[in-house]
Amino acid sequence: MIEIKNLHKSYKMGSNSLHVLKGINFSVEEGELVAIMGSSGSGKSTLLNILGMLDGADSGEYNLDNVPIKDLNETKAAQYRNKFLGFVFQSFNLINYKNAMENVALPLYYQKVNRKERQEKSLKYLDQVGLKEWATHLPSELSGGQKQRVAIARAMAAEPKVLLADEPTGALDSKTSYEVMDLIQKINDEGNTILVVTHEPDIAEMCKRIVHLKDGVIVEDKKVEQVRAEQYV
């Protein structure tokens, strides 16, 4: 599903250049649930941004579902993001003047799905995350966990190839974190490919594979026995 070869990325910080990713080789099969771990500054977020086409690599290859991702202009990148990827952010990033259903429907809007179908689909996904009754509520009326579940529903609504979650539990308490992880695990059980960036070991343990990043290189890549989050909920 994802293939990365010798990926390099550096940032210019004034006159200095900060080499963040120093040759990453990495591939993800369909249906995997991968945790990308690493301390702050290890390059894990940068990697996720490149995977999410929010940022471009300096050199190296990136294939997503056998489509080479390179030299994208804004419009093309937007199309690919819309078609291939779903995003879950640490700070939820819901649009605060749209209710839960409208937020979930947004990627469908950019897919040019008609209004009626959008509503049906977004209600269906809200139902999957257990928030159907909250469909008409604004984000400000939801708890943190609920917001993240809406965000996950939004990411799933576009039926992406890969779900990218950047510290999805970073802003949540541990109980809510496990609820969110439970949801992510269930989505993965249905065969969806998911990448989770996290620095919390217990969250990483709930994935099927852990990739450790340190100073811009992969230092460890191991498959793990998945800890089900269900038991903590």
Place this chain on the structure above:
Amino acid sequence: MFDRDIWQEIFNTIKKNKLRTFLTGFSVGWAIFILVMLLASVNGMQNGFTGQFNDDATNSIFIRPGTTSKAYAGFEAGRRIQLTNEDFEYVRQSFPEDIEYISGRYFTNTTARYKSETGSYPVQAVHPEFQIIEKTIITDGRYFNEVDFTNKAKVAIIGRKVAEDLFKNENPIGKFAELNGLTFRIIGIFIDEGDDNAERRIYAPLSTYQRIYGNTNNINQIALTYNPTYDLSKALEFSGRLEDLMKRRQKVSPEDQSGINVWNYAQAFDDISSFTTVLKVIGIVVGSLILIAGIVGIGNIMVFTIKERTKEFGVRKALGARPRQIVNLVLLESTFITTLSGFIGLLFAWLILSLIGPSIETPAFSNPSVRISTVITATIILVIAGVLAGLLPAIKAANVKPIVALSDK
């Protein structure tokens, strides 16, 4: 563009930022208000001027002889030019196509007496057609006609004031009054709106007066109206031809304006309309400058809005929004605010004008109003203004990098 979701978003942002939207809209609404008021004022002045001239037929031309100021064709300067019946006939027969009505004018004064009442009044001895040229309104009796003129009948038409002075409560029609010792029959009474002095005048047939005053055939002035189908340029061209002809006939230098003066109402109209055109241009320029300030204000606020919504645009882009879609969203919002508030300004101006406009009736200023063309122009300007105001911020918004927008955790 007519997407329900886009409109929903626009209404949402507006609802969320009521004060900001109001302040933004106010600058443009105010600018349009001023622009429309300025144009309406110019319009009012134009109406005022036109109204002043409406008293006489607006297609009239006066040929006035004077004293030459230049030596020409063997004559010295300072020669008095005297028009005669021959000149009158000559003009009439030279331009049968161009002339609608024509009349000679002979000015004199008279002491009028009826019973024990006397008074001194100006007399204008004219041709019957002068009634139409001067737009004289007869309230009682009639104007004199061709038969009276040919017979050199001693008949007179008197102004309302003259009638009041001499006849008091009697009906003057058919009565005989003494003008310069000769008995004239009063056959009509006329009024002149807005000019009391004109109502102290007496009209009589030119032929009669020429006979009375020493069998002369002198005329003081020729008044005529040209073919009413003529537009301004054709009218000016005709009065030019008339002037050339009269100057050649009277051997006056073509450059000598005091020897023979051909005065065309169209000319005066032309002067006034170029004056009001200048005023209008000034109005448009000043209004536009104010409008530009309003546009800059909107642009300014839009830039601020974009900054505030950077994160939202980042999210949208991450979810697959193309740059174009972001541009459309911002452009539509600014156009919507501009157009709506502009219309409110327009509506206010229109309301004020239609309320107080018709009651303003002074010589130089009457019924200021806006034409539908002004409204249409203003609307087009507004839409363009909205697009202009939103364009820069929209491009800025579209260039928001999702990574940058999302990084401020």
